[in-house]
Amino acid sequence: MKNVSWPERTSRTDPFHDEPPARSGFEDYQRRGGTATEEQYERLANELVAALSSGGRPESIQQQARALLVWGPARPDRRTELPPAPYIPKVDDVARIAADFCPIAATEAADRILGPLALALDPAIPEHRTTQLAALAHHVFMLPDGSGRKVGRSFDPGKSSFEQWLRRKPRPSAAERGALRAVYRAPYSAWILHRQVGDEWILEDLVGLTPPSVPTEPVQIGPIGCPIREARPGDTLLARVVRGPDGWRAFAPIAIPGGPPRHKIQTWVHTELIRGRLTQRSLTVERLLRRRGHVLARRICEWAWIAGDDDPYGLGPLYDLEYVNHTEDLRHYTDLAIESDGPVLELGCGTGRLLLSIAAMGFAVHGVDRSATMLAQLDEKLARQGAGIRSRVTFGRGDFQTWTPNRQYPLVLLPFNAIHHCRHRDEMVAMLGVVRRALAPGGIFALDCYLPDLELYDRDPDQRFEERIFEDPRTGARLRSWEQGWWDTKTQIHHVVYVYCHEDGREERAHLQFSMYELDELRATFTEAGFEIVNEASDFSGGALLADSLKWVGVLR
Ligand SMILES: C[S@@+](CC[C@H](N)C(=O)[O-])C[C@H]1O[C@@H](n2cnc3c(N)ncnc32)[C@H](O)[C@@H]1O
Numbered sequence: 350m351k352n353v354s355w356p357e358r359t360s361r362t363d364p365f366h367d368e369p370p371a372r373s374g375f376e377d378y379q380r381r382g383g384t385a386t387e388e389q390y391e392r393l394a395n396e397l398v399a400a401l402s403s404g405g406r407p408e409s410i411q412q413q414a415r416a417l418l419v420w421g422p423a424r425p426d427r428r429t430e431l432p433p434a435p436y437i438p439k440v441d442d443v444a445r446i447a448a449d450f451c452p453i454a455a456t457e458a459a460d461r462i463l464g465p466l467a468l469a470l471d472p473a474i475p476e477h478r479t480t481q482l483a484a485l486a487h488h489v490f491m492l493p494d495g496s497g498r499k500v501g502r503s504f505d506p507g508k509s510s511f512e513q514w515l516r517r518k519p520r521p522s523a524a525e526r527g528a529l530r531a532v533y534r535a536p537y538s539a540w541i542l543h544r545q546v547g548d549e550w551i552l553e554d555l556v557g558l559t560p561p562s563v564p565t566e567p568v569q570i571g572p573i574g575c576p577i578r579e580a581r582p583g584d585t586l587l588a589r590v591v592r593g594p595d596g597w598r599a600f601a602p603i604a605i606p607g608g609p610p611r612h613k614i615q616t617w618v619h620t621e622l623i624r625g626r627l628t629q630r631s632l633t634v635e636r637l638l639r640r641r642g643h644v645l646a647r648r649i650c651e652w653a654w655i656a657g658d659d660d661p662y663g664l665g666p667l668y669d670l671e672y673v674n675h676t677e678d679l680r681h682y683t684d685l686a687i688e689s690d691g692p693v694l695e696l697g698c699g700t701g702r703l704l705l706s707i708a709a710m711g712f713a714v715h716g717v718d719r720s721a722t723m724l725a726q727l728d729e730k731l732a733r734q735g736a737g738i739r740s741r742v743t744f745g746r747g748d749f750q751t752w753t754p755n756r757q758y759p760l761v762l763l764p765f766n767a768i769h770h771c772r773h774r775d776e777m778v779a780m781l782g783v784v785r786r787a788l789a790p791g792g793i794f795a796l797d798c799y800l801p802d803l804e805l806y807d808r809d810p811d812q813r814f815e816e817r818i819f820e821d822p823r824t825g826a827r828l829r830s831w832e833q834g835w836w837d838t839k840t841q842i843h844h845v846v847y848v849y850c851h852e853d854g855r856e857e858r859a860h861l862q863f864s865m866y867e868l869d870e871l872r873a874t875f876t877e878a879g880f881e882i883v884n885e886a887s888d889f890s891g892g893a894l895l896a897d898s899l900k901w902v903g904v905l906r
Contacts, residue, residue: 374628381418381630393417394627410623419626528593532600535589536562536635537642539614539649542570542584542604552586552599555611556618556645562635564590564597570604580604585653587646603646607653607721609746610728617645652721652746662699662720664859667849669700669726670819671830675765678797679706681889681902682764685795686712689760694787696749696780697767701727701742705734708741716744717752750779754787761787763796769863772842774874777866781878794880797889797902801865806836806843813848827852841865868894868901880905 375390385393397413414420540552549567568590570580580586585608588599608614618634621641625632638645662668682703686693691712698704698716700723707714718724724746731742749763750771761784771777784794808814813831821828834845843863850856866874875882883906887898894901 377628377630378418383418390417397627398624410620414623414626417627419623419630531591531593532589534639535591535600536638537587537589537601537646538562538638539608539645540586540588540590540599541608541611542580542582542586544582549596550580550586550599552590555585555614556638557615557634558638559633559635562590564592566597568597568599570599570602581606584608585649587642587649589642605650605653608649609652609721610725612728612732613652613724613745614645614649617648621645662723662859662861664722664847664849664857667819667822667828667830667847667857667859668723669702669730670822671847672702675702678764678889678902679703682762682795683707683710685760685762685793685904686710686714689793691760692758693760693762694754694758695762695764696752696784697763697765697770698727698744699723699765701730701744703762703764704742704744705730705738708734708738711737711741713741713743715758716742717747717749718744719746719748721746749783750776752783754783757789757792758787759789759792761792761794763794766798766863768796768798769843769865772862772864774870777874778878781875781880785879791906793883794905795903796905797900798871799863799865800868800899800901801841802899805834808834810835819849821849821851868898871901871903875903875905 374394375387378385378390383390393413393416397410397417400410400413411420536558538558539555541555543551543553545551546567549569552564552568554563570586570588581604584604584606586599586602586604588602590597590599618637622632622634622637625637683706686707687710691707691714693707693712693714695704695707695714695716698718699720701716704714704716704727716724716727718727724744727744731739734742749767763780763784768777768780771780788794810833813833816829816831819828819830820826829850830847832845832847834843836843841864843865845861845863847859847861848856849858872882882903884904885894886892886902887894887900889902892898
């Protein structure tokens with residue numbers, strides 16, 4: 350899939366454009382009392398844009414934005430205080446045209462072409478996956494590309510009905526045109542489908558819109574785009590939400606499962622807001638999303654697509670319960686962080702068990718993980734940390750076999766057996782390529798993993814092991830847990846199923862698959878990929894590696 354960055358330039362113009370053109374950044378800066386020369390201003394502005402693009406540290410971005418007088422809370426958007434347009438006449442007509450007219454909203458295309466196509470191709474594809482595919486494909490194919498050309502035009506059902514509609518005889522009435530304008534003026538934004546009330550939904554705003562844009566009552570949504578799978582509470586809804594005389598309505602909606610955590614979306618929007626304010630001080634979140642909402646939507650779809658929810662780590666809070674006492678590796682990895690002096694990259698960072706300890710020691714650390722659930726749990730834990738730790742941690746969703754680093758690190762970690770998620774040698778080689786690109790010259794790559802344990806694999810697959818009683822962190826109720834496992838000789842995969850049994854007998858399961866590698870195979874793969882083994886041991890205290898060692902702890906360069 351094409352990697353899209355937020356923001357993305359498009360040539361799309363607002364046909365109802367009634368805003369003054371963006372002022373030159375420097376004039377705007379002077380009007381606000383800035384005293385730097387134009388040359389100094391340009392330099393600072395370029396530095397800020399570079400820091401925003403490379404995911405610079407939040408506190409230095411804040412400092413730079415303050416110096417340029419573009420820092421501050423988002424102001425309310427006065428335009429949305431306009432009285433609602435009288436769109437009673439032909440609501441459905443307007444909805445259809447809005448969906449057709451805005452490429453972001455052409456959900457019909459996604460429904461008609463991509464949904465059935467994906468289903469026809471493979472009925473075994475889980476429905477949530479097809480929905481994500483349709484939403485992503487829609488946002489990739491239906492948009493103008495950077496040059497202003499519309500990519501994948503052939504996917505478009507074809508009728509530029511807005512223009513046809515405008516030329517229609519008799520001409521659309523002022524009320525009808527006003528209706529479309531009201532839809533168009535609503536920011537294309539991201540919401541959580543919170544709860545269904547009859548045929549309507551309670552929506553939660555995800556981006557920090559100001560009151561007039563936020564529905565105060567349940568919203569009529571429909572038809573929902575990509576309706577391959579029914580919309581469910583917790584889905585991320587992408588839509589323009591408008592209040593009219595017959596209540597609140599969401600136009601051009603797409604509901605996708607597995608969107609990014611709220612904090613992540615807000616960071617994207619806030620970063621873009623600062624960038625936009627370099628040329629337009631009065632930029633509001635609403636105005637930003639009117640212009641660029643489709644790019645945010647695309648980013649959200651990509652996030653959802655990367656992992657789907659066939660996620661073996663889909664029980665994030667329970668993972669923490671299981672591993673809260675797993676601290677034996679902390680010292681080893683934090684010592685390496687001290688030696689490297691940071692910043693640190695952790696691949697497969699999960700819920701931040703290690704990442705947060707590294708940040709607590711004063712190092713900037715970036716985490717990458719494929720699991721939305723694990724990252725959502727990290728996000729929650731991060732919100733409970735002090736400002737210092739929060740400012741040092743950044744994270745993103747990505748696959749460590751394909752992820753593209755946008756800077757280099759003196760220390761890259763792949764801790765706590767994450768390498769077993771490379772299913773075969775080729776995947777390991779791909780991961781090592783990512784590590785090489787992320788490592789600064791002379792940098793260190795540290796990881797640990799299991800070595801094959803034939804005794805463990807001999808266990809009866811039907812028998813329960815490690816039975817424990819927990820308190821479910823989500824409900825406070827009693828939870829019984831155990832693990833079962835089996836060994837697949839052909840694929841060399843050790844399957845481990847964690848079973849969590851609730852008091853009412855309901856069960857949740859996490860099925861992890863660990864691809865096992867012999868020590869010689871590991872060493873050979875590292876060497877062939879151009880890494881030198883600087884240090885290796887059988888545990889985190891530096892124990893010697895013996896023929897029957899079950900653990901490998903390595904430091905590579
Ligand atoms: C055993 S957990 C380790 C989590 C964390 N590093 C810790 O020490 O607690 C392995 C993590 O790797 C992640 N993971 C597995 N395959 C991945 C991939 N291809 N790309 C990114 N993350 C992946 C999983 O989602 C999971 O969070």
